[in-house]
Each structure stands twice: as C-alpha cells, then as structure tokens.
Amino acid sequence: MPSHYSRTQIALHWLIFLAIVVQFLFHETIAGVWRQMEQGGTPPFEPLAALHVFLGLAILALAIWRLVVRLRRGAPPLPEKEPALLKFVANATHLLLYLLILALPVTGALAWFGGISDLGEVHEALFQALFILVILHILGVFYQQFVLKTNIIGRMTRAG
Ligand code: HEM
Ligand code: HEM
Numbered sequence: 001m002p003s004h005y006s007r008t009q010i011a012l013h014w015l016i017f018l019a020i021v022v023q024f025l026f027h028e029t030i031a032g033v034w035r036q037m038e039q040g041g042t043p044p045f046e047p048l049a050a051l052h053v054f055l056g057l058a059i060l061a062l063a064i065w066r067l068v069v070r071l072r073r074g075a076p077p078l079p080e081k082e083p084a085l086l087k088f089v090a091n092a093t094h095l096l097l098y099l100l101i102l103a104l105p106v107t108g109a110l111a112w113f114g115g116i117s118d119l120g121e122v123h124e125a126l127f128q129a130l131f132i133l134v135i136l137h138i139l140g141v142f143y144q145q146f147v148l149k150t151n152i153i154g155r156m157t158r159a160g
Pocket of ligand 1: 020023024027028030031034052053055056057059060101104105106108109110111112113120121123124127
C-alpha cells in the first residue's frame, strides 16, 4: 500500500469536486430544458444546459482515470486510530462515491442522447444520494481532523 495519495489522485479528487459543485449550482437550467423536451417541445439553445452535458462528460472521463489510478496504485491505509466500525463506514462511503461519480454521468448521457426518459429520474435520484453521501463524507473528514486529530485533510492536500 502506498504511504500517501499521489499528486494525480489529489488533483483528480479536487477537480471532480469543483466540477460537481458547478453541476449543482447550475442544475436548474438542464432540468428546465429536460422538462420542456419531455412535454414534446423544442427548447431554445441554452449555454448552461450545454455546459452541464460537457462538464458531466468531463467528470466521467476524470472519474474513469481516477478509478484506474486507484486500482493500479491503491490508497494509503486508513489512520490506525480509526475504530473498525468507522473504517468500514469510510470504505463503504468511498466505494459508493466512486460508483456514483461514474453512474451519474452514464445515466445523464443515456437520458440525454438516448432519450430514455426514466433515466432522467434515476439521474436525479442518484444526485440526491451523492449529495447525502458527500455530507457524510465531509462529516467523517471533520471527525478525523478535529476529534481523532489524524490530520486527514493533509492526506488529500499534500502528496508525500
Ligand atoms: C457527475 C456528473 C453530473 C452531475 C453531478 C449531474 C447533476 C445533475 C443535477 C443536480 C440535475 C438536476 C436534477 C433535478 O433537480 O431535476 C441534473 C439533471 C440532468 N442532467 Fe445531469 N449531472 C451530471 C452529468 C450529466 C451528463 C453527462 C448528462 C448528459 C450527457 C446529464 C444530463 C442531465 C439531464 C438530461 C438532466 C435532466 C433530468 C431531470 O431533471 O430529471 N447530466 N444533473
Ligand atoms: C463531490 C464531492 C466529493 C467526492 C465525490 C469525494 C470522493 C472521495 C473519495 C472516493 C475518496 C477516497 C479516495 C480513495 O481512497 O481512493 C475521498 C477521500 C477524501 N476526501 Fe473526498 N470527495 C468529495 C468531497 C470532499 C470534500 C468537500 C472534502 C473536504 C472536507 C474531502 C476530503 C477528502 C479527504 C481528506 C479524503 C482522504 C480520506 C483518506 O485519507 O482516507 N472530499 N474523497
């Protein structure tokens, strides 16, 4: 197991985070365009909807890259101080986060390019799941940082 996350892993973690924040901030536009399309209309070109599709596909590419690096290189072991139950929760959360950053753009793309209406609903539900998990993830990071004092944030901000 490596002793730290690599520069690439750290850069990908924060790039994907930023891109997801942008997706969240501007989600109303694509949701509005999608509603109009579902009602059989032809909505006018909306740059923010195009941005959603473009950025979503970029997240998919970055997430695949990230997963490949993770499978090849691995990740540093969780802090020793961490109780076994929390280690389990952390591993399960990380796995689900990886799955969601892949499944979200895939369902979005299949809905958008394949016109599969139900997948729009799935896409929306997956985003809600992501939102909840990210909050859990941040709470876990804060618990590590400020209660167990493992300097976990340093692991995702400095390589080596
Ligand atoms: C990780 C990447 C992505 C994130 C975080 C994301 C996030 C979101 C969010 C928050 C909504 C609004 C849901 C709602 O309130 O109705 C949404 C809707 C939508 N997104 Fe994405 N999206 C991503 C990728 C994509 C991609 C790659 C595409 C298409 C190529 C896409 C197509 C759509 C469509 C068609 C909707 C409307 C569906 C609906 O509102 O039911 N998304 N997305
Ligand atoms: C969209 C939002 C986010 C996603 C999808 C995400 C995803 C992930 C994943 C999958 C890991 C595990 C990495 C691995 O072991 O391969 C991780 C680790 C980490 N994340 Fe996030 N993250 C997000 C937001 C944040 C935020 C806002 C913070 C800051 C509070 C944060 C801090 C960390 C830290 C410190 C680690 C390292 C944990 C460790 O060393 O075991 N993440 N993140």
